[in-house]
Amino acid sequence: MYKIIASFLLISALSFAQEGSIAGRVTENGRPVPAATVIVVPSGITTATDEDGEFIIKQLQAGVYEIIVTSVGLQTNRQKITVVAGKMANLNFKMQEEGTELEEVVVTGTMKEMTRSESPIPVEIITPKLFKKNPTATLFEAMGMINGVQPQLNCSVCNTGDIHINGMEGPYTMILIDGMPIVSALSTVYGLNGIPNSIVERIEVVKGPGSSLYGSEAMGGIINVITKNPLKAPVFSADFFMTSWGELNFDTAMKFTAGKATGLFGVNYFNYSSRIDNNNDNFTDVTLQDRVSVFNKWNFDRKDGRIASIAGRYVYEDRWGGEMNWTPAFRGSDSIYGESIYTRRAELIGLYQLPVSERIFTQFSYNWHDQNSVYGTTPYMANQQVGFIQTYWDKQFGESHNFLLGAALRYTLYDDNTPATADIEGGNNPSKKTLPGIFIQDEWTITEKHKLLAGYRYDHDNDHGSVHSPRLAYKYSPNVNNTFRGSFGTGFRVVNLFTEDHAALTGAREVVIAEALDPERSYNLNLNYVLKIPTDNFIANLDFTGFYSYFTNKIVGDFDSDPNKIIYDNLKGHAVSRGVSLNAEIAFDFPLKIHAGTTYMDVYQMEDRGAGLERQVQLHAPEWSGTFVASYQLPNNYSVDLTGNWYGPMRLPILPHDYRPEYSPWFAIANVQFTKKFAYGLEFYGGMKNIFDFTPKDPLMRPFDPFDKTADDPVSNPNGYTFDTTYNYASLQGRRIFIGVRYNLL
The missing domain is CATH 2.40.170.20 (TonB-dependent receptor, beta-barrel domain)
Structure with a gap:
């Protein structure tokens, strides 16, 4: 009986010895990021960081894993790590705000996805992370956070307005939603009102004509929601x-x-x-x-x-x-x-x-x-x-x-x-x-x-x-x-x-x-x-x-x-x-x-x-x-x-x-x-x-x-x-x- 119990304990110990663990900390600008989601691929294990931005994942089989960290308003961060049996691996994730890096993906300049730094057309980006720093009820107001883009009120009574790019009036600005010219001429004044901010991934702005891809109205610039x-x-x-x-x-x-x-x-x-x-x-x-x-x-x-x-x-x-x-x-x-x-x-x-x-x-x-x-x-x-x-x-x-x-x-x-x-x-x-x-x-x-x-x-x-x-x-x-x-x-x-x-x-x-x-x-x-x-x-x-x-x-x-x-x-x-x-x-x-x-x-x-x-x-x-x-x-x-x-x-x-x-x-x-x-x-x-x-x-x-x-x-x-x-x-x-x-x- 004792031999059976000893054998069981030995097998358990050997099995545990084949497992390792990962501990880490998630920060932004040196400050902890609480409630960030941590995903282990390919195991599918998911956890969240505590108030100090820390996490620990135990009982991982030895092998190579990819750790993915996500948090609202921050860019997704990925790292690969090798887990060794019986040891704890340590990781540090330094997160960045969305839309602040040159590698942000853009599509507006060339009608195809590429990183911003690779695009031959200059594209400026505004993200929900940025316009949440000054909450607005409409994207019309939020556009004022982009240099050279001016939401201009044209009437002191009804407060209607249009978007000026580099000084040119609203009719010269083409407004797209997901690349489609959905905001037509009649609604240029009203089209950016009533787009729920909660469904916006980013806004891309191209200054200068884009008619070679987008046709009429893209004379002064393009705003793509x-x-x-x-x-x-x-x-x-x-x-x-x-x-x-x-x-x-x-x-x-x-x-x-x-x-x-x-x-x-x-x-x-x-x-x-x-x-x-x-x-x-x-x-x-x-x-x-x-x-x-x-x-x-x-x-x-x-x-x-x-x-x-x-x-x-x-x-x-x-x-x-x-x-x-x-x-x-x-x-x-x-x-x-x-x-x-x-x-x-x-x-x-x-x-x-x-x-x-x-x-x-x-x-x-x-x-x-x-x-x-x-x-x-x-x-x-x-x-x-x-x-x-x-x-x-x-x-x-x-x-x-x-x-x-x-x-x-x-x-x-x-x-x-x-x-x-x-x-x-x-x-x-x-x-x-x-x-x-x-x-x-x-x-x-x-x-x-x-x-x-x-x-x-x-x-x-x-x-x-x-x-x-x-x-x-x-x-x-x-x-x-x-x-x-x-x-x-x-x-x-x-x-x-x-x-x-x-x-x-x-x-x-x-x-x-x-x-x-x-x-x-x-x-x-x-x-x-x-x-x-x-x-x-x-x-x-x-x-x-x-x-x-x-x-x-x-x-x-x-x-x-x-x-x-x-x-x-x-x-x-x-x-x-x-x-x-x-x-x-x-x-x-x-x-x-x-x-x-x-x-x-x-x-x-x-x-x-x-x-x-x-x-x-x-x-x-x-x-x-x-x-x-x-x-x-x-x-x-x-x-x-x-x-x-x-x-x-x-x-x-x-x-x-x-x-x-x-x-x-x-x-x-x-x-x-x-x-x-x-x-x-x-x-x-x-x-x-x-x-x-x-x-x-x-x-x-x-x-x-x-x-x-x-x-x-x-x-x-x-x-x-x-x-x-x-x-x-x-x-x-x-x-x-x-x-x-x-x-x-x-």
Whole structure:
């Protein structure tokens, strides 16, 4: 009996001797990362780090394992280790924030996945980790954290706006969702509102024309919203915050599985119903809003890892601004002024890889946008439907050439109650545009240090005929710390005036179209240099860019000739956007990180008005602007973030004999946030926005007479002023406190 027991103990001891263990610690900037997920491959054992960022895994068979560590907002870290029987192996994982490294994967520049440092096209990235440092209710506001990208409010009453890239107005910025042109011209003003932040993986920005791949509207730049892959998304996430102004924002997403499909469902709800008039002009300082957005995306598990996904989004928004005593009963009347907008929008996007040996993909999108707006007494009722499909072949030839060959078709149906869709006799004539195109691109890896990209696109517009869009880019990397890029490209934009220019819809001015408008063209040269400086005390990334864009047939709105009119015409001359920008990112060996950027630009147009070319500075295009983010990790998982942007003087639309200055002052919008992280994905945050309490002065002309009923009285109005809402350069929303809570379940 004793021999049997002794034999059993010996076998057990020998078996235990064949097992080992792993202990480790996970840190970010020297601080522990609690509740990080630790996965052992191929055993499948999973554990989580404790409050000190430490973990231990026992009873592992001797052998080689890969340890994967993940944590929300941090880049996944992987290490391989050999486990020796009877011994404990030790590992240390130093985590990095998402979106702060040059190796971040991007797709926008070349329509295929590659690391950011390998891309011959400069691409800037914003991730949820970055814009959570200054929580916003819309991606429109979050875009202001990117240097050279300006969310511009164009109306002091309804607070609609557009995205300016390097000083060029919203119609020159193409907005994509997962690479699809889903945010069409009609909704450029509203399209970035209502995208749930919880479903966003990252946002990629390309400055300069991209029409050789993306076609019309990609004249000034591209913003591509990449949504999360449901397979990699957290099981559940939620984010709620409120402000002292009464804003409420709730954002949530949930992952679920059905058979071979994995879905991600997201909801965003925003409400602001406080009538605040701090500047005492009897108009709401901020529009009242009630908005809900629902998003659903599915990824399908297919044979040989082929890709298939489909996603849909629906947005409803009710917003209004105007006199403090306005109610819906006064909508469209001339007694109490209000601007009221009802928006309904549905979108569908999909990607399917064909079941063939070659890499052939089909993408499609469809969007339906219905807008019911009244600006004072002027109604604007519009409906737009856009269908898009493209198929492309991604082919590697040898070791050096990677080809992209594709064809695309875009169909737009647009109808409204303006002259844009009226026939010669005054009847209704909806606009129907079909825009087919083909494109080709070759990415040639000449050597390990040299890469050349050449592309060409041909489109045929049913109104304007053939459009050619070539592009050429070159990248030279002598070593891992230096990268030079140069690119030349062209862009074009077919005319769709009323759907893009909110100023044409305000009702404060009569719209005049001087002639049949021609399509616009742009030519861009971009030079970029990236320098990485690794030292013992800090790591710095410096990104220098010089840009020059030349525009012909530019459609301009003349606000100056007649205070009661906006006169649209093709520019008889040319327009230029040129400048330089610098982005700096520094991570110190103590827990401080700084992101800062500044842009100098000169944006103007040269127009022949009968006496030779005259120079005119672009509206809402400051010569100097910049952004800044400073983050410091405190003990016990506290952190503080200081964020903001600043602008130099920008030219504004003024009336004849206007008492208001033609140029805005220097100003900065700064914000501070404090965050406390707890175990298992829970965190609380709070802070203050616009801590300097900056707001523009005199945004409205004659707010006491918004319908110009006494504007012709020479005694009370000797200068002939009229009510105007376009003199605006920043939000009227002053200092406010915010608090919020986030939760992520991996």
